[in-house]
Amino acid sequence: MTRECAALLPGVCAALADPRQPGLDDTCLEKLLDWFRSLTWFDPTAELVQDNPCLTELISSVLALPEPSPSILSFTLQLAGILASSENRFQHLQQEQLLGRLFGPAGPQGSAVWEEASVRSGWVKGVHSMVLHLPALHFLCSEGGMDVIFALQGDPSLFVASAASQLLVHVLTFSVESETSKPLSTKDCDWPACAQRIIKHIEASLQSSSASHVEPSLKLLTSLFGSCYAAWTEVLWLNIAKQIESFLVAETFQAQHLLGNLLLNMARSPVFSDTEGSFWALVTSALEHLTPVQAGPLAAGLLRLCKCPQDVRIQALTVLLQPMDCILRAASQPLEYAGLLDESVSDPVTVESLLSSKTSCTGLLCQTLAHLEKLLSLKHLRVDLPCVPLLHSLMTILQFCNGFLSPASPLGSTISRNLINCFRVQKSALDVLAALAEKKGCDTVIRSLFDVLLPYLESPNTSPTVLKKAFQATSKWLVRLQELSCSNSQCQQTEKILEDVFLVLQKRLCSPCWEVRDSSLEFLAAVIKGLRDQDEFRQFLLSSEVPRLAENLLEDPESYVRASAVTAVGHLAFITYFAPESPVMGNLCNKENTVAKLQEILSTDSEGFPRRAVITIFTKWLREGCTGQLEDTQQFVSAVIQTVEHDLDWEVRLGGLEMVEVFCSKTIHQLGLSECPYAPVSSAVTSPTPQNLLQVFCRAKLFGFLFRSLCDCDKPVGQRACDILIGLRGRFYPVSTLENPQEIEDSPAGHSIAWLQRTLRQGSLAQNFPTDGSNGVDFQDPESMMLALGAIDLLELHDELNKSSDHMEKSPQSLLQDILATAGTIEENEVDCY
C-alpha cells in the first residue's frame, strides 16, 4: 500500500462506517474489495491489519450500528473474509473478537437485515474468501456456519443459492485436500469431519422425497464434478451412484432436468471418463430415460467429448436425431424414405407427443436444430452424421413451415399445423441447412433442396429475418452445386436454378423493405465471392438486371443498404472491371464511374456504415491487385487517404490505416524487396534502394496520415498507426535507430523533426495534433521522413498508447479520493442545511 493510500484509508473507513452515508455506489465498494484482494493475495502477514487499525475499527463500528445498511454490512462481511484469508490476519481478527460476530452464531443471521439477499450474499462470499486455511475451516465448522450454508442452498435468491453451493464445493474440496494425507476409501471414518458432514448432508438430501431438497445437492455435485478432478470424487460418487441411478427411472422425480448436466460434467472429468462400465452404463440409461428435451444438452455435450465410448456417442447422436427422424416418418409415405434411424433409443411415443403440441414442438425442434448446427460446425465430429436423411428431414421441416407439404399421417398433420409460419423453427432449420453445405455426401439431393429453398426466396410471406437465413443457406449450397461435376442434364438443372435465383434476386433487390434489400445484397456479395471463377455463374449474373440494380442501391435511403450495396458492387467489380477479359457491360456504369461513385460515398455519405464498407472494399481491391500499376495504385491510395484522414468515424480511419499497411507490403513486394528485411538479398535481382520505396510512400502521402494518426483521439487508430510505423522503421533502420540527438539536429530537416518528436511525446497524451501547419515538417520529403522514423521513439509511444485510457483514474488512490469526495458532499450539504 502506498503511503498516500495509507493516509487516505482512515478517512475512507470512517466515511464508510458513518450511518448517515447514503448507499455508496456498489461498483465503488466492489473496486475497493478488489483492491484489498490484491493487497492480501501475496501477503500472508498481518501487517495490513496491524498497520491500518482503521480496518478493524471499520468492522467493529459497522457491527455496532443498530441498523447497518445492507450494502455496507455486505461489504464489511466480504472485507472481513478477505482480510481473514491468511492465518495471521485471521488470528488478529479473532483476537479483536470480530469473526464470531460476523460469521459465527452472533452474526447477522438472526437479525432483520438478514432478509436482504445482499447481506446473505456478502456473508457467503466472506466465508468463501476466508476458508483458505485450516483454522478458518475449523472455525466455520465449530461455530455452526455449515448449517447456515446448508440452509442458504435453498435460498430464494438464485445468486445466494448458487454462491452457497459453490462455497460448499470449495469447503468440501479444501477439507478433503488439506485434512487427509492418504487416499480415501468409501468408509466413513476416512473422510475429515467437515467433508463428512457435507457428504452426509448430500446423501441425506438425495434420499429426500422433496425436489427442493434434492435439487441443491444435485447442483452441488454438478459443480463439484465440473471443477474438481481428484480421485476422491469417485469415492464420493460410489456412495450416491445407486441413488442417482434410481432418479432416472423414478416417474415422480421432479428434478430430472438436472441429471443431464450432472452426468455431462462427470463425463468431462477424467476420473469418470476413464472408467469402463458402470458410469457409461448410467449415461446410456440417462439417454434412454430422460425426455428428449432433457437429454438433448447431455447428448450434444457427449458428442463433443474426446473420451467417450463410441457406442455412447452413437446413442447420443441417436437422441439428437430422434425428432428429425420422427418428422421424416410423419411426413413421408411408408417406405419412401428409410428414416434417419434404424432404431430409437427411447420410446418414440415421447417424441411424438412432444411434437404434437405447438409449444413443445417448436421448443424441441429449435433446441435440436441448435445442437445440430453446433455439431456440424465442429472440425472433428467423432461420429458420422447421416447427412442425406438429415437433409431430407430439414427439407421436410421447412416445407411443413410454409405449408407446402401435405403430410401422409395424422401425426404429420398435427406437426404441420404446429409448424406453419413458425419463424423460429424456419430460422433454426435454415441455419442447419447452411451448415450442412460444408459436409460432403449430400450431392444426390442437392437439386431437390433448391426446390425447397426457392419457394422461401420467392414467397412474399417469408419474413425478412427468415429470408436472410434462406439467402445465406442458398449461397452456400450454390457454391456446392457449382463444385459438382456436371452431366448434361444436371447442367441444365443448374442453369434453371441459377436462372430462378437471379430472377428472385432481382425482385428482392427492388423490395420496399430495406432488410430484404440488404440481405439480397449480402447474398449477392456472398455468391460472387464463392462463384466468381465460374463462367456459367458470371454469364447469368451479367445477363441479369442484378448488377444494375445493385449499383442503383448505392443511393438507397437506408445506410445499411448502401453499405451492403458498396460491398456487393465492390465484389461485382472483380467480375466486371477487373476480370482479365472484361465483358461488355451494356448499359452498366463503367469502371471509372463506379470508382468515382464509391469515392463520393467515402467522402460525402452522412452515415458511417457505407463509408466503412467503401474503405474495406478498396482495401480488398488493393490486396487483390486490382488497382492497376504502381503509379495508379499510388495515386488511388493517396486520394483515399486524403479523404479518410478527416473522417469522423474512427473505424473508417482505422480502415484507411489497414489500407496503408496493405499498400506498403504490396509495394515492397512489387519493388522486389523481401517482406522480411533480414532476408538475404538475392544478388540476381537488382534490388531497388529503400530510398525508392520511401519516395513511393511519400508520394502516396502516407506519412502525414500515419504521424497524425498517432495523435488520433481514438486509441485503436493511434495504436495501429504506431504498429505500421514501427514496421516501416524496421525496414529502413534494420539495425539501429538514431539515438544521437546531435545527428538529428545536424540534418537540414532536424529542427522540424525535433518539433515533431516533442509534439508526439505530448500529443499522444494530449491527443491533438496541431492542425495548423506542421511547423515545417514536410511529410512528403523522403529525407525528413527517414529522419523522423529514426528519431522518434516509436516503441515508447507504443507503450504509452497501450496503457488503458483510464490508467490514471483506476489507481486505488483515486478510488479512495472518490469515496472521500462523495462523503465530503454530505458534509457540505449539512452545512447548507444549517
Add this chain to the structure above:
Amino acid sequence: FQYCLSGHPTLPCNVLKFKSTTIMLDCGLDMTSTLNFLPLPLVQSPRLSKLPGWVLKDGSTFLDKELKECSGHVFVDSVPEFCLPETELLDLSTVDVILISNYHCMMALPYITEYTGFTGTVYATEPTVQIGRLLMEELVNSIERVPKAQSASMWKNKEVQRLLPAPLKDAVEVSMWRKCYTMPEVNAALSKIQLVGYSQKIELFGAVQVTPLSSGYALGSSNWIIQSHYEKVSYVSGSSLLTTHPQPMDQAALKNSDVLILTGLTQIPTANPDGMVGEFCSNLAMTVRNGGNVLVPCYPSGVIYDLLECLYQYIDSAGLSNVPFYFISPVANSSLEFSQIFAEWLCHNKQTKVYLPEPPFPHAELIQTNKLKHYPSIHGDFSNDFKQPCVVFTGHPSLRFGDVVHFMELWGKSSLNTVIFTEPDFSYLDALAPYQPLAMKCVYCPIDTRLNFIQVSKLLKEVQPLHVVCPEQYTQPPPTQSHRTDLMVDCQPPAMSYRRAEVLTLPYKRRYEKIEIMPDLADSLVPLEIKPGISLATVSAVLHTKDNKHVLQLPPKPPQPPASKKRKRVSDEVPECKSLKPLLSGSIPVDQFVQTLEKHGFSDVKVEDTAKGHIVLLQEAETLIQLEEDSTHIICDNDEPLRVKLRDLVLKFLQKF
C-alpha cells in the same frame, strides 16, 4: 332464424329474425358472374369482335351469336350480369331494416330496395354511403357507356346450359342473374339510408337495439351488435386488425355475445398483406425500370389508398420519381378527396395529421407534385398527358368493363408490361381468360387485410361468444389445400355453418322478457321473505304492451260502489281487488303425506310413480291424488267432504303467502 341469401362468404346477405324484427345484414352483390362474359371495350376491339362463335359438338350453331370462344374458353357476348342474393327464400318486403357493414357489401342494395317492395330503413355510416355511392356510380357508368345491343338469354335455358362447357355449365341460378341497375335506382336506394355513427344505439321498435362498431377494414366499415335485454347477437363482417388507414377494430364490445355471426374473412388466407405490398412494389419497380408499363386493376377506394401511401414512401428510394402514376375512374377525383375529409373515421395517426393541419393521406402530395394524376376516363385530358412507361390504376378488377379493358388490349401484347392484381375478389386466371394469348406479365399479389384464421381464433378466444355461425367455406380447409387444417375456423363448440338458400335456427333461446313496474304499483307491493335473500310478492296489475315494451300498471280503480246495490254486469268485471286467495308454494313429500293419510284413517294407500310425480291411490274411496311438480289434483266422485278433507291434508304441507 337466419336466412342465408348469399353463398359468397365475403359478400354476405343474411336476414335475421330476431325478437319481432326482421333485419337484413348486408346485401353484397356477387360479381364473379361477370367473368363469364366478354369484356366491354371502350374502343372498338378488332380482336374481340373477331372471336369465333361457339359451336356445339354436334355442329349446331344456334348459340354462336350469344357465345364466343377465346383460347379454349367460352364467353357470353352480352351485357355483363350479376348474381343477386336469393329473393325467393322469404318475402323481402317484410324486412324492417338493412344494416350495412362496409361499402363493398352494399352493392346489391338497389335490387333489394327497388324491386322487392321493401319499405324499411337502411342503416350505414357516412363514409360507407359516400364511397358505396362512388362504387355504384363507377359500375353503372362503366357499363352504361358501352351500350350493347344484344342481350343473351338463350344460353340460360336449363336444357341448353347443360350442353355448355364449364364453367358456364356449372353456373348457379343463371335465371336469377340481372343486368346492372341504373343511376336513378341507385339514388332511390341510397335515399333510404339513414346515417349512423360508431357506437350509436339505434332502437328498432323498442324490441331490439342495434349498434355499429368500427371494424378496422375500410373507411366507415362496421360490425354490428344486435341486442335485446337478454340476448346479444354480434355480426362481424369484413374486419381487420392490421394498422392501415381506418379506425382500429373495436373488439371489446363484441364480448358476451350469445351468437357471433362471422363473415368477410380474408379471401387469401395464405397471403400476408405486408408481403404482398412488398411484392407489388418490387414487381412495379422491375417493370418500370425495364421500360414497361404497369396496370393495376382496382376499385376506386380502399386498398388503393394504402398502395399510394406505400408508393409515396417507395418511389424515391427506388428511383421511380419520374414515372407518372395515373388513376383513372369516373369517381377518381371524388374518391381521393373523400378520403381526406373523413378524418373522424381514420386511424389515430391520420386523425392527428388533420390537426396540424395536413392532409391525412400522402396522396395529396403526390397529386400536388404531379406524380399522381387522376382522370375520369381515358378520353379527354388523359390522352394528351399520357406518357410511357407509367403506372395505371383503374377499374374494374374483373377486367370485364371499365377503362382497364382498354389497357389490357393496349398493353397485352408486350412482355415488357405487367398487370398486377391486388384485389382479391376475382380469380386472376379467370379474369385474364378472354385476353389470352397474352404476352404481358401477370403478377398476383392480392392484398386482403381482412381477418385471417389465426386472428379469428385469437378474437374468438378474446370475446368468447357462446356460439359462432359462419359460412360453410370457413369450416373446412380450402378445397385446393385440404391439408391446411389451420385455415379454418377452430372453436368450441364447433361453428354452425350455413350456405346459400339455407335457413338456420340460431342457437339461442329466448327465456326472459323485461317488464317494467310503475312506481305506484311497486309501492303497493308487500314482499315476503321466503328464503334468506329471496322475497316474493303477489302482483295484480294490468300488463301494458306497446312498441315491444312491457309495463305493469296499477289496475284501474274499481268503480265506486254504486249507491244502489244493483248487481254488476258481468262485462264490467275487471281484475278487481277482491279478497285474494293465498298463493301456495313448496312441495309435498310423498312418504310423509302417505303417513298423514294413514293417520287420518286411510288404510289402503297405494303410491305409483309417474313420469311427472306420483299418484296416490285410495282404493276403497276410489279416489286419486295426483302429485306433480306444479300441480296437485284430487279426483274423487261426488264426495265433496272427502275432497275437502284431502285438500286440507295437502295444504298442510304447503306454505301460504
